[in-house]
Structure formats: structure tokens, C-alpha cells
Amino acid sequence: xxxxxxxxxxxxxxxxxxxxxxxxxxxxxxxxxxxxxxxxxxxxxxxxxxxxxxxxxxxxxxxxxxxxxxxxxxxxxxxxxxxxxxxxxxxxxxxxxxxxxxxxxxxxxxxxxxxxxxxxxxxxxxxxxxxxxxxxxxxxxxxxxxxxxxxxxxxxxxxxxxxxxxxxxxxxxxxxxxxxxxxxxxxxxxxxxxxxxxxxxxxxxxxxxxxxxxxxxxxxxxxxxxxxxxxxxxxxxxxxxxxxxxxxxxxxxxxxxxxxxxxxxxxxxxxxxxxxxxxxxxxxxxxxxxxxxxxxxxxxxxxxxxxxxxxxxxxxxxxxxxxxxxxxxxxxxxxxxxxxxxxxxxxxxxxxxxxxxxxxxxxxxxxxxxxxxxx
Numbered sequence: 001x002x003x004x005x006x007x008x009x010x011x012x013x014x015x016x017x018x019x020x021x022x023x024x025x026x027x028x029x030x031x032x033x034x035x036x037x038x039x040x041x042x043x044x045x046x047x048x049x050x051x052x053x054x055x056x057x058x059x060x061x062x063x064x065x066x067x068x069x070x071x072x073x074x075x076x077x078x079x080x081x082x083x084x085x086x087x088x089x090x091x092x093x094x095x096x097x098x099x100x101x102x103x104x105x106x107x108x109x110x111x112x113x114x115x116x117x118x119x120x121x122x123x124x125x126x127x128x129x130x131x132x133x134x135x136x137x138x139x140x141x142x143x144x145x146x147x148x149x150x151x152x153x154x155x156x157x158x159x160x161x162x163x164x165x166x167x168x169x170x171x172x173x174x175x176x177x178x179x180x181x182x183x184x185x186x187x188x189x190x191x192x193x194x195x196x197x198x199x200x201x202x203x204x205x206x207x208x209x210x211x212x213x214x215x216x217x218x219x220x221x222x223x224x225x226x227x228x229x230x231x232x233x234x235x236x237x238x239x240x241x242x243x244x245x246x247x248x249x250x251x252x253x254x255x256x257x258x259x260x261x262x263x264x265x266x267x268x269x270x271x272x273x274x275x276x277x278x279x280x281x282x283x284x285x286x287x288x289x290x291x292x293x294x295x296x297x298x299x300x301x302x303x304x305x306x307x308x309x310x311x312x313x314x315x316x317x318x319x320x321x322x323x324x325x326x327x328x329x330x331x332x333x334x335x336x337x338x339x340x341x342x343x344x345x346x347x348x349x350x351x352x353x354x355x356x357x358x359x360x361x362x363x364x365x366x367x368x369x370x371x372x373x374x375x
Contacts, residue, residue, distance in 0.1 A: 001180055001224075001225060004295065005294040006294060006295055006296040006299075009293070009294070013295075013300065015349045016289055016293040016345055016352075018357065019347070019349060019350075019351040019352045019357055020359075021357035022233050023359050023360045028130065030127055031101075032126070033128055034104070034108050034125065035124075038084075038085070038121035038123045041121065043082050044082050046084055046151065046220070047086070047087055047148075047153040048085070048153070049137075049141045049142075050156055051091070051134050051141070051158075053090070054090060054092050055093070055095070056158060056159070066107065066110045066111060068161065068162065070110065071114075072166060072168075073086060073167060075164075076168040077120040077122050079172070080172055081175075082171060084123065085122070085124075085150060086111065086125070088111075088125070088126045088127070089126075090103055090104040090128045090129075091130065091131030092128060100128040104127075104128055112124055123148075127140060127144070134235065135230045135234060135235050135236075136232075138226065143228070145223060146223060150223055152221060152222050153221060153223055153226070154171065155237060155238075156216075157267075159267070159268070161267075162185070163263055163265075165263070166264060170183055170219070170220050170263055173258065177258065180221075180225050181222055181256045181258065182219055182256065182258070183220050184213075184216075184217075184218055184219035184265075185219075185259070186263065187215060188267070190267070192268055192269070192270070196270065196271075196272075197268075201269045201270070204269060206333055207333050208330075212259070213254055213259070213307070214257055216238035225241055225244050239291045242291070243291045243295050243299060243303075246299050248296075248301065281340070282344070283361055283362070286344060286361050287361060289341075308341075309338060310334075311327060312335060312338060318331065
């Protein structure tokens with residue numbers, strides 16, 4: 001595994017990195033509301049992490065989501081030779097801790113019933129804490145999981161759908177893989193019922209962004225990759241995991257970052273309007289710059305040429321795998337994206353010189369997203 005920030009970085013990397021700084025440190029008050037461990041089984045222990053927020057989770061089809069989540073966890077527990085533990089971290093905001101506890105109780109009540117009926121013995125842990133910050137929740141759950149001897153955790157999002165037995169198949173692949181590793185479901189995007197989202201979905205069909213490594217909407221990862229915690233400066237869990245395990249010097253640089261072919265995670269693309277989409281793309285570009293500026297130079301070059309800007313001829317090879325026409329459109333779109341990427345990079349360098357670094361990249365937890373249904 002690779003350390004972040006890495007030693008031996010180049011001048012440009014260091015200049016961009018100066019545009020970021022650690023977020024303000026605040027005392028975090030975390031309370032465990034529910035802790036129901038399963039009977040000792042002697043099987044390998046796997047955790048499932050669900051970080052969420054009161055307004056975000058409860059504003060959607062909660063009953064439908066919980067039914068699907070419970071089904072996936074129960075199937076994984078029945079299919080695989082593992083001891084499964086679900087951790088739910090409920091963040092609250094201005095609505096207060098009481099609202100967070102009430103929301104968590106609602107979520108846990110339905111799950112506990114489903115788990116008891118399956119007869120396998122599934123652990124259930126619920127915590128509340130003040131938000132925002134997805135990685136803050138993940139770090140708290142990681143500490144609890146590590147204390148229980150859990151070997152790997154399945155990271156999931158609260159605004160996605162899953163194909164049947166997706167969890168089971170991802171876990172099965174991890175059981176056969178070497179440690180440390182990360183294995184995820186394949187992502188399938190669905191557009192909102194709005195023109196900007198439909199257009200973005202079509203454009204992504206040409207660019208195929210970051211489709212060759214797993215993402216934390218549905219990804220199992222060896223716990224040592226994220227333990228004892230993800231540093232506070234990183235607010236993207238899947239980005240951190242990617243750059244910890246990416247190894248440009250290996251025969252297969254993505255050998256410890258795998259995708260399964262028979263499990264799918266369905267997510268909504270972008271946002272409902274141009275403003276929301278623009279904000280999300282900016283946040284994504286900031287994450288790219290943060291990790292690229294902290295990565296080993298060889299890994300940064302690999303990510304730029306083989307993942308982020310693959311097909312952007314003449315800087316990298318032309319991608320004709322799906323025909324010359326699609327390759328040309330992909331090349332054009334990648335050049336446009338590169339201009340936006342460069343603009344953000346210049347902004348970060350100027351922030352560094354002006355001693356006004358960016359101290360946080362906000363988590364997109366507003367609660368306006370709809371949850372896609374599995375196909």
C-alpha cells in the first residue's frame with residue numbers, strides 16, 4: 001500500500017497541494033445508540049458501512065430502500081461463510097441530536113426485524129454524530145469495526161440501488177482475493193427527469209469516466225487500507241482507497257482494485273439542474289487534484305493517462321475501441337474536461353501563493369437526490 005501524501009513528489013504536485021489544507025478540527029461527539037453483536041461463529045468477519053444523514057435518508061423512499069438493503073445483507077449472510085455486521089452512522093445537523101437518534105431508531109427497527117427472521121445472526125450497530133462529512137462517519141465506524149476483529153468492510157451509499165445478490169457476489173470475490181484489496185460492483189448511471197441530467201448521462205456514455213476501478217457506493221475493502229482512519233483532509237473515501245492500492249510499477253497497476261461482472265450498483269447521474277451538476281463536477285475535479293498532488297508521481301501519471309484522460313489524443317493514445325466516431329467525440333470531450341481541470345489547478349496554485357488554501361470539499365448530502373431502482 002502507498003502512503004498519502006507520498007514522498008518524492010514533483011514541483012507541480014507540491015504547488016497544487018499547497019492549495020489544500022486540513023479542515024478545522026472540531027471535537028466530535030459520537031454516541032453509540034444500538035449495539036447488538038451476533039453470537040460468536042468462528043467465521044471471517046465482514047462489516048457493512050452505511051454513512052447517512054437525517055435529512056438525506058428520510059427524504060427518500062425509506063421503506064423501499066431498507067427492504068432492499070435488508071434483503072441484500074441477509075442473502076450475503078446466508079450465501080457466504082462469514083459473520084456479518086452492519087454499522088449505520090446517522091449524522092444530524094441543525095435539527096439536533098434528538099432528530100438524529102429518532103431517524104436512526106427508524107432505520108434500525110426495520111433492519112433488526114429482517115435480520116432476526118433470517119436466523120443467521122447479523123450484528124447491528126448504530127451511532128449518531130454531528131455532520132457533515134462522510135469520511136468522519138467512516139472513520140468512527142472503522143474504529144468500532146477494528147475493535148471487533150472485522151477483516152473487511154463493504155462501503156455503500158444511501159442513494160443507490162443494487163442488483164440482486166450484489167453484496168454476496170462482491171464479498172465472495174473478496175474471500176478469494178489476496179489482501180489488501182478492494183472489489184466493487186459495476187456502476188450503472190440513470191438520468192434524472194431533466195434535460196441537463198439526460199445530456200450529462202449521454203456525454204458520460206462517450207467519456208466512460210473512471211469505469212475501471214471500484215467506487216465506494218458498493219465496494220468491499222480490506223480494513224487495513226482505511227485503518228486506523230482516513231486523514232481528515234481527504235473527503236473522498238473511494239479516491240483515498242484507489243490511490244492507496246494503485247501501483248503503477250506492478251504488472252497490473254489495478255490488480256488490487258477489481259470489479260465483478262455480475263453485480264451492479266445503480267446511481268443517479270449529476271443533478272437535477274445545471275447549477276447542481278456544475279457544483280458536483282467542481283467537487284469531483286477538486287478531489288482529482290487533491291489525490292494527484294499527494295500521490296507518488298508514477299501513480300499520478302498512470303491515473304491521468306489511463307483513467308482520467310484516457311483517449312485524449314495526442315497527449316495519450318486515441319481510443320478507437322468503440323469506433324472512430326465515438327473515439328473522436330470522446331477525445332473532444334476529454335479536451336474540454338482537461339481545460340476545466342486546468343482551471344481548477346491554477347486556482348489551487350494561486351490559493352497556495354495567496355495563503356488561502358481550501359480547507360474542505362463538502363459532502364453532497366443535501367437530500368434532494370432520488371434513489372434509482374434496480375433494473
